[in-house]
Each structure stands twice: as structure tokens, then as C-alpha cells.
Amino acid sequence: MLMVSAPIVGIPEKAALFEVIDSGWLTMGDRVQEFEEAFANLHGAEDSVAVSSCTAALHLILHALGIGPGDEVLVPALTFVATANAVLYVNATPVFVDIESMDVPLMSIAEAEALCTPRTKAVILVHFAGYLPDREAWQAFAARRGLLLIEDAAHAPGLKEVGTYGVAAAFSFYGNKNMTTAEGGAVIARDRALRDRIRLARGHGMSSGTHQRLNSRTPTYDVTMLGFNYRLDELRAAIGIVQLRGLPGWNEIRQILVMQYRRLIAQQCPAVAIPFSAPRLSAYHIMPILLPDAAQRQDVIDRLRSQGIQTTIHYPPVHKMTLYRERCPGVHLPKTEAFAQRELTIPLHPDITTKTVEGVVAALADAVGVSQMGMAK
Numbered sequence: 001m002l003m004v005s006a007p008i009v010g011i012p013e014k015a016a017l018f019e020v021i022d023s024g025w026l027t028m029g030d031r032v033q034e035f036e037e038a039f040a041n042l043h044g045a046e047d048s049v050a051v052s053s054c055t056a057a058l059h060l061i062l063h064a065l066g067i068g069p070g071d072e073v074l075v076p077a078l079t080f081v082a083t084a085n086a087v088l089y090v091n092a093t094p095v096f097v098d099i100e101s102m103d104v105p106l107m108s109i110a111e112a113e114a115l116c117t118p119r120t121k122a123v124i125l126v127h128f129a130g131y132l133p134d135r136e137a138w139q140a141f142a143a144r145r146g147l148l149l150i151e152d153a154a155h156a157p158g159l160k161e162v163g164t165y166g167v168a169a170a171f172s173f174y175g176n177k178n179m180t181t182a183e184g185g186a187v188i189a190r191d192r193a194l195r196d197r198i199r200l201a202r203g204h205g206m207s208s209g210t211h212q213r214l215n216s217r218t219p220t221y222d223v224t225m226l227g228f229n230y231r232l233d234e235l236r237a238a239i240g241i242v243q244l245r246g247l248p249g250w251n252e253i254r255q256i257l258v259m260q261y262r263r264l265i266a267q268q269c270p271a272v273a274i275p276f277s278a279p280r281l282s283a284y285h286i287m288p289i290l291l292p293d294a295a296q297r298q299d300v301i302d303r304l305r306s307q308g309i310q311t312t313i314h315y316p317p318v319h320k321m322t323l324y325r326e327r328c329p330g331v332h333l334p335k336t337e338a339f340a341q342r343e344l345t346i347p348l349h350p351d352i353t354t355k356t357v358e359g360v361v362a363a364l365a366d367a368v369g370v371s372q373m374g375m376a377k
């Protein structure tokens with residue numbers, strides 16, 4: 001089966017894991033710090049905080065900013081559920097914002113503006129599929145409304161611009177992301193005081209960690225705040241250090257494959273639309289396409305699957321999930337819903353060859369053609 005995404009891991013990661021095991025120190029230590037510095041460096045930042053997931057990163061950011069009960073946070077609904085969940089973790093209210101258009105499925109500034117109230121405190125931007133929103137426009141909006149800008153950058157690691165939009169950015173190293181540590185995440189926050197609060201809350205608010213106490217004369221510690229256990233370990237950090245070396249090249253391969261997909265789909269399946277038709281900075285995390293209205297998506301999925309091609313949907317809108325229908329009833333986002341109904345994500349990862357892309361597009365043209373003619377039943 002050709003998968004939508006695949007981790008690129010091998011001998012260097014295995015060697016890095018052996019080294020950690022032989023070292024006798026498995027939990028947060030020197031390798032985590034080395035990874036934090038290397039990850040920050042790649043993004044032109046001074047430092048970063050490695051954590052156990054992007055979900056933890058988002059929670060820590062909102063927590064450290066003091067966002068809480070009574071506060072509203074603008075979020076897209078075309079995202080993974082974690083973006084909105086983090087808002088609920090701090091007992092604030094997620095306010096779902098529609099996308100700009102079918103071609104630009106990023107949160108709409110005009111819609112965001114219309115949903116602002118005196119309680120609105122922050123916005124969480126998502127670089128959907130890896131494509132970056134208009135930074136100057138969002139910064140102007142945030143300044144005008146006095147809002148904190150936060151990036152859920154799970155789709156866009158490795159770009160210098162990411163992590164420069166607002167107060168902080170959250171990254172994911174889950175197995176299907178552009179780089180992976182199996183599970184893992186990081187925070188980039190340029191303000192040192194904010195970064196220190198996030199680092200403290202990551203480890204129970206303890207004044208020193210186990211590893212620091214090892215090298216210190218004082219084995220005691222203090223707890224200065226109610227924190228969490230959102231630490232990363234040395235095994236994951238060691239994988240991350242290796243992965244960071246590959247990330248820039250992998251992102252370039254992703255771009256080349258996306259350009260080829262765009263060219264071939266335009267030629268062979270002109271009824272299929274590809275979002276982000278205008279050039280825009282991207283980490284090319286996934287390859288979303290929009291099937292024609294007349295096509296039956298399930299038929300297309302089944303036909304591609306029978307050809308050994310996996311597809312997925314990004315995303316079933318968060319406001320339509322049972323949890324959010326209960327917590328945030330009555331939300332209607334026509335553009336997000338229309339997009340999510342027609343969207344299909346086709347395979348994109350650095351192990352795919354240009355020959356494979358040709359095969360996927362041929363299978364897609366066939367599947368969409370049959371489905372549109374109504375012969376699929």
C-alpha cells in the first residue's frame with residue numbers, strides 16, 4: 001500500500017538509539033538540550049522547548065499566557081482536534097472561524113474580525129497542509145484587536161518564517177509529520193520570560209530536573225507552580241537530532257513532488273481542483289485535492305485503495321465532532337464544510353518517486369472519470 005505519509009527513518013536513527021541506551025541515561029538530559037538548540041537554530045530562534053507532543057506544546061503556550069475561563073480563542077475548524085482541545089484544557093472557549101475560500105483554505109481574517117468580542121484574547125493560526133498565512137495581515141489584525149497570535153505549526157517545521165508570527169509556535173514530531181520522533185513536539189517562543197514559564201510548566205514547575213540535580217551539590221528542589229509532565233526523553237531527542245539534518249532536504253523533495261502533482265493533475269484530471277493555486281511559502285506537509293461536485297468521494301477512495309493507494313481526509317471539521325457540537329452548539333461554517341466534503345488527501349512523502357506520482361495521477365484520473373460518469377455504483 002502506498003501510504004499518504006511515511007516516516008523516513010533508518011540506520012542513523014537506529015545508531016542514535018543504541019547510543020542513548022548504552023549511555024545509561026534515558027530521560028530528559030543533554031540530548032534534549034542539544035535537540036532544542038538545533039531545532040531553534042533551524043528556525044533562526046535563540047532557543048526552543050522540547051515537549052512530549054504538539055498538543056502539550058499548545059496547552060503549555062495557552063497556560064503560560066494566562067489564557068483561562070471567560071477568554072475566547074479564535075481557531076480554524078479545518079484542523080486536527082488538538083488545536084481546539086488545547087483551548088478547552090485551559091477552560092477557555094474556542095471560537096471556530098471559517099476559511100477564506102476553497103482555494104485558500106486558511107482561516108479568514110474577515111471572518112475572524114467579525115467574531116471578535118471583548119473576551120477574545122488570542123488566535124491560533126494553523127499552516128494548513130504546510131502553507132503559510134499572510135503574516136503581515138495577521139499581525140496587523142492582532143495589533144488592531146489587541147490579540148495574542150499563536151501558531152499551530154504542526155504542518156510547517158523547517159521554515160524560517162514559522163515561529164515569527166506572534167508570541168509562540170507549537171510543532172509536532174508525530175509519526176506522520178514532516179519530521180518525526182514517533183511522538184514529540186516543541187515550542188518556539190521568542191520572549192525569554194514566556195519560554196522560561198513554558199519550560200518550568202513542562203516539568204511539574206520544579207526548580208531543577210533529575211539530570212540537573214545529578215551534577216549539583218544540592219539534591220533538593222522547589223515547586224513554584226502547578227505544572228505538568230510534558231517532557232521529551234533522550235531516545236526521542238536523539239532521533240530528532242538525526243531527523244533535523246534531513247528536514248530541509250525532505251521539504252525540498254516534497255515541493256518538487258507537489259509541483260509535479262499540480263502539473264499532471266491539471267493535464268489529466270482538470271475537473272480536480274488543487275488548493276493554493278497562487279504561489280505561497282509552504283513546508284508541503286500534505287497534498288490536498290478537491291474532487292468535482294459530481295464525483296462520489298467514497299467511490300474514488302475505494303478505487304484508489306483497490307490500486308494500492310491510501311487516501312485520507314483533512315479534516316472532518318472540528319465543530320462537527322460530537323464533543324464540539326455539545327460544547328459549542330450552533331456553529332455553521334459553510335466554506336469549511338463545503339471544503340471538507342470534497343477534500344481528499346493523496347500520498348506525499350519524501351520516499352515517493354516521480355514515477356509513483358505519475359501512477360497516482362493516472363489512478364486518480366481513472367477513479368474520478370468513472371465516478372463522474374455514475375458507473376461506480
Ligand SMILES: *Cc1c(COP(=O)(O)O)cnc(C)c1O
Nearest residue numbers: 053054055080082154172173174
Ligand atoms: C498532528 C497535529 C497536531 C497534534 O500533534 P501531536 O504531536 O500528535 O500532539 C496538532 N495540530 C495539527 C494541525 C496537527 O496536524
